[in-house]
Amino acid sequence: MLMKGANAIVEALRREGVEVIFGIPGGASIPFYDVLYDADIRHILTRHEQVAAHAADGYARASGKVGVCSATSGPGATNLTTGILNAFMDSSPMVALTGQVPTPLIGKDAFQEADTIGITMPITKHNFQLRRVEEIPVVFKKAFKIARTGRPGPVLVDMPKDVQEKEADVEFPKDVAIQGYKPTLKGNLKQVKKAADMLVAAERPIIFAGGGVIIANASQELARLAETLGAPVVTSLMGKGAFPEDHPLALGVIGMHGRKAANYAINDADVILAIGVRFSDRSTGNVECFAPEAKIIHVDIDPAEIGKNVRVDLPIVGDAKYVLKDLLRMLKIKARQENEWTRKISEYRREFQPKMDYDDFPLKPQRVVKEIMEVLGENDIVTTEVGQCQMWAEHFLSRTKARTFITSGGLGTMGFGFPAALGAKVARPESNVVDIAGDGSFLMVCQDLATSVKEDIPVVVAIFDNHYLGMVRQWQELFFDKRYSAVKLGRVDFVALAEAFRARGVKVKRPGEVAPAVKEAFEAGVTTVIDIVVNPVENIFPMVPPGKCLKDMVEGV
Amino acid sequence: MKETHILVALVEDKPGVMQRVSGLFRKRNFNIDSITVGHSEKPGVSRMTLTVTGDHAVLEQVMKQLNKVIEVLKVIELDKKSSVQRELALVKIRTKNETARSEVVSYVNIFRGRIVDVSKESLVVEITGDSSKIEAFVNLVTTFGVIELARTGVTAMSRGTGK
Numbered sequence: 001m002l003m004k005g006a007n008a009i010v011e012a013l014r015r016e017g018v019e020v021i022f023g024i025p026g027g028a029s030i031p032f033y034d035v036l037y038d039a040d041i042r043h044i045l046t047r048h049e050q051v052a053a054h055a056a057d058g059y060a061r062a063s064g065k066v067g068v069c070s071a072t073s074g075p076g077a078t079n080l081t082t083g084i085l086n087a088f089m090d091s092s093p094m095v096a097l098t099g100q101v102p103t104p105l106i107g108k109d110a111f112q113e114a115d116t117i118g119i120t121m122p123i124t125k126h127n128f129q130l131r132r133v134e135e136i137p138v139v140f141k142k143a144f145k146i147a148r149t150g151r152p153g154p155v156l157v158d159m160p161k162d163v164q165e166k167e168a169d170v171e172f173p174k175d176v177a178i179q180g181y182k183p184t185l186k187g188n189l190k191q192v193k194k195a196a197d198m199l200v201a202a203e204r205p206i207i208f209a210g211g212g213v214i215i216a217n218a219s220q221e222l223a224r225l226a227e228t229l230g231a232p233v234v235t236s237l238m239g240k241g242a243f244p245e246d247h248p249l250a251l252g253v254i255g256m257h258g259r260k261a262a263n264y265a266i267n268d269a270d271v272i273l274a275i276g277v278r279f280s281d282r283s284t285g286n287v288e289c290f291a292p293e294a295k296i297i298h299v300d301i302d303p304a305e306i307g308k309n310v311r312v313d314l315p316i317v318g319d320a321k322y323v324l325k326d327l328l329r330m331l332k333i334k335a336r337q338e339n340e341w342t343r344k345i346s347e348y349r350r351e352f353q354p355k356m357d358y359d360d361f362p363l364k365p366q367r368v369v370k371e372i373m374e375v376l377g378e379n380d381i382v383t384t385e386v387g388q389c390q391m392w393a394e395h396f397l398s399r400t401k402a403r404t405f406i407t408s409g410g411l412g413t414m415g416f417g418f419p420a421a422l423g424a425k426v427a428r429p430e431s432n433v434v435d436i437a438g439d440g441s442f443l444m445v446c447q448d449l450a451t452s453v454k455e456d457i458p459v460v461v462a463i464f465d466n467h468y469l470g471m472v473r474q475w476q477e478l479f480f481d482k483r484y485s486a487v488k489l490g491r492v493d494f495v496a497l498a499e500a501f502r503a504r505g506v507k508v509k510r511p512g513e514v515a516p517a518v519k520e521a522f523e524a525g526v527t528t529v530i531d532i533v534v535n536p537v538e539n540i541f542p543m544v545p546p547g548k549c550l551k552d553m554v555e556g557v
Numbered sequence: 558m559k560e561t562h563i564l565v566a567l568v569e570d571k572p573g574v575m576q577r578v579s580g581l582f583r584k585r586n587f588n589i590d591s592i593t594v595g596h597s598e599k600p601g602v603s604r605m606t607l608t609v610t611g612d613h614a615v616l617e618q619v620m621k622q623l624n625k626v627i628e629v630l631k632v633i634e635l636d637k638k639s640s641v642q643r644e645l646a647l648v649k650i651r652t653k654n655e656t657a658r659s660e661v662v663s664y665v666n667i668f669r670g671r672i673v674d675v676s677k678e679s680l681v682v683e684i685t686g687d688s689s690k691i692e693a694f695v696n697l698v699t700t701f702g703v704i705e706l707a708r709t710g711v712t713a714m715s716r717g718t719g720k
């Protein structure tokens with residue numbers, strides 16, 4: 001077919017099933033946007049490219065589809081980078097499109113030129129620069145394939161303006177082979193058999209599930225395995241929701257601000273089935289004393305994750321769903337009866353129930369989480385910003401379904417939650433979406449209230465307003481002699497801010513007021529910012545102090 | 558135990574591949590002693606030889622991370638005993654007088670090097686061998702004065718018929 005580069009790009013996107021693009025046009029991407037004008041693809045104009053990238057990421061996590069964002073060359077592309085790296089760290093499938101100066105100007109320090117390929121090389125799974133119109137179909141086929149398969153991640157396509165404008169004869173292939181790229185889906189059966197034997201023989205087995213289980217849509221298999229083995233399940237932050245947290249075998253998230261029951265249980269275990277996790281330092285605490293008695297079976301689709309951070313006794317490279325299915329087939333045991341280990345797990349669950357029913361004024365964040373939970377449906381989606389608000393959500397909030405808890409796990413990007421909420425709402429308009437936010441994080445991206453109102457994407461921003469960069473303040477209090485350097489934010493009138501963008505603004509101060517405010521916001525049909533004034537000096541505990549073992553959680557320092 | 562390992566990576570001959578590989582080493586804080594690249598026997602495929610210092614765990618990570626680069630087609634470690642390693646060096650040596658010159662020439666002969674350029678007060682010597690041979694030669698001629706030294710880095714291949 002004879003067509004212009006920009007038409008070929010849009011046609012390739014259409015063939016990949018792209019329904020929505022988050023982005024901002026600019027000089028170097030005008031030809032692309034000109035074709036988009038007539039296309040059957042929704043474009044959501046954000047007010048900052050970082051928001052476009054995070055929204056595409058949120059869309060991807062809520063839907064399981066590839067999220068697409070777009071920016072112009074130079075500053076547009078560099079503004080995307082935080083969002084691209086965020087998606088890379090959390091293995092989120094994304095295709096980022098960037099305009100580029102015309103090919104003859106590349107390398108001449110042209111207006112709005114940036115070495116986008118060089119800049120994004122270490123933060124993408126792969127990147128491409130279009131050289132010729134003819135290669136567009138193959139490049140896009142490859143880009144989407146790489147983004148969505150194996151361990152998903154962001155792929156960037158840099159599109160020089162002249163390539164968008166030139167005309168050529170193009171053909172669209174159905175599939176494309178990528179020579180050096182063959183993800184292993186099925187685990188080695190001998191290894192899986194060994195894993196089955198180890199788990200059956202274990203006295204104190206535990207399952208440590210991560211984001212890989214959610215990506216592989218393997219929650220059902222995980223639940224069946226846990227129930228068959230009678231093994232408790234702990235998760236990483238990224239794995240929250242992979243296993244229903246109200247299940248009798250669920251212990252919640254492990255790690256620095258994980259649940260006590262989860263941290264104690266994994267410390268006691270004799271065999272750990274770690275699946276779709278990467279043993280981040282925030283999960284393991286000091287690796288030297290992580291699960292000292294346990295043999296570790298590590299299942300991951302990315303071989304480089306196995307043995308990277310912790311010693312592994314049995315490696316299995318494969319997709320979580322494939323491996324779990326094979327494992328279930330090979331177990332050949334009836335569901336385990338109650339035993340000493342399961343009794344201990346129940347005891348941990350009872351003893352270390354997180355306390356949330358505070359009636360204090362000013363409000364305690366724990367109480368705020370409790371009230372939000374009261375009005376959340378199981379299919380509603382929670383996103384978070386980063387810092388104390390995120391950890392309160394991690395620790396106290398309970399989620400029962402995959403893809404209903406979306407957070408910046410690896411990169412810890414303040415300003416992620418609100419854009420991710422917009423993306424999630426676009427992906428699943430029937431679900432209520434609430435961003436558990438801090439005032440510091442939200443202020444980094446609040447301009448995109450304009451996007452949410454203009455594009456009619458109603459979400460709820462629940463600000464745990466403590467007028468501080470709370471997590472830094474907490475560390476300064478605990479580890480830096482209460483020298484509060486550069487953490488005081490001061491007051492902001494968030495109600496007025498919301499209203500300035502024609503969104504709703506509500507202020508909440510007292511226990512019992514949060515749940516009704518959130519409920520009302522869900523029904524409002526327009527984005528609502530709920531400014532929840534919380535105790536400014538409340539700290540998030542328990543905490544594993546940096547460098548300490550998981551079992552050495554403290555309730556205060 | 559820290560050791561030097563020789564890795565061969567077959568990569569697609571495309572712009573930016575070298576940067577992907579070298580960037581990976583920097584990003585992951587891997588120690589790289591030398592890296593060489595050139596065409597392989599297969600059109601469109603380049604061959605990189607990397608020498609890496611580290612213990613077994615580091616080596617394993619290096620190989621796994623290299624394999625993740627889309628344009629890297631294959632990574633193998635060469636066993637030092639069952640492979641040949643060669644490096645080429647050009648050394649510009651000061652030869653102030655006749656005595657110095659004849660002494661250097663005799664060293665070059667012993668090391669089976671070649672003199673590739675001569676001027677009144679200097680010689681350029683080409684020398685090939687494994688890295689230790691080159692180091693030995695360079696150490697020997699240092700007393701005369703090494704004006705310039707250019708080493709290619711190691712390239713290597715397994716012995717026998719197999720690839």
